[in-house]
Amino acid sequence: MTKIKNMADLKKLKEQLQSDIKTEGKNVRPESLVHVKIAMATCSIASGSRETMNYLVDELEKRNIDAVVTQTGCMGYCYAEPTVEVTLPGKEPVVYGYVDHHKADEIIEKYIKNGILLEGIIPVNYRKIDD
DSSP: OOOOOOOOHHHHHHHHHHHHHTTTTTTGGGGSSSSEEEOOSHHHHTTTTHHHHHHHHHHHHTTTTOOEEEEESOOOOOOSSSSSEETTSSSSEEEOOOOHHHHHHHHHIIHHHHOHHHOTTTTOOOOOOOO
């Protein structure tokens, strides 16, 4: 078993375990799935992210879209909550702000299903640890 040395290692292990649970018995490679992260910090929850998350989970399942949906802490975009990060297989993550049910539906239908970028993308203002 790998030793956990910092928060990044812990988060990586958590995501891997959640991915393993989601794909267990399906013979699916996690990198071939859509990944959706919903910010669930205090400001996010107060702005409706819990409802947005529940809607996304239900709708992705109803529409038979294989996706890994996870919660995350603060993304740093408090002004645009609820925020949702979507990563399509082989693409860079895209963060959408002000995601309510209507916007979540658009994200599923246009971006996840067809790869069409929508209005409301929050520009990246950070660097990854790996960079």
